[in-house]
Amino acid sequence: QKEVEQDPGPLSVPEGAIVSLNCTYSNSAFQYFMWYRQYSRKGPELLMYTYSSGNKEDGRFTAQVDKSSKYISLFIRDSQPSDSATYLCAMSGTSGSRLTFGEGTQLTVNP
């Protein structure tokens, strides 16, 4: 069983929709949670970083962490065609240590 599970999709939504992306994990030692966006043939871009449980909002993006359920989410409001990319969740147990990644979810937002 993988330490981090993420549905690879593909996920296709109309422009303006609310997108929900999720990851589950098995290692209770994970405390640092990140979401990255990766466009084709580019390096991943850090979107959201959360420490421990809770919610964090940045513009159209909201990240949620539920450590009791070992479940993290990324919500994208008012999705745009420019949001079409692969979204990767990543997590680590200690600050600055290696990240464990999900498989990535491929998202397409249709105009």
Next chain:
Amino acid sequence: GAVVSQHPSWVICKSGTSVKIECRSLDFQATTMFWYRQFPKQSLMLMATSNEGSKATYEQGVEKDKFLINHASLTLSTLTVTSAHPEDSSFYICSAGLEAEQYFGPGTRLTVT
């Protein structure tokens, strides 16, 4: 935001030659840098963890004599692919750690002919 650069962005080399890829943190100092490899439509595969001033830690299955990593300063790490073969063709990405966050470079596409 924190910016990480990589050079070159793409390179084509002949089988048997060596290629060096540079990773720089432009506006912050990174004690730790990471090197990844990514195949099409797959997630990132960690190759090694590089700490400034010390030897890199390689993941299981990664040949340390083939993938030489040097972390010469707090802003520069290099990956040298020695005696490259066509199966080394891939997308190589570095990241630099800033406290708990990791920032990625744009990647280097290596093609070995």
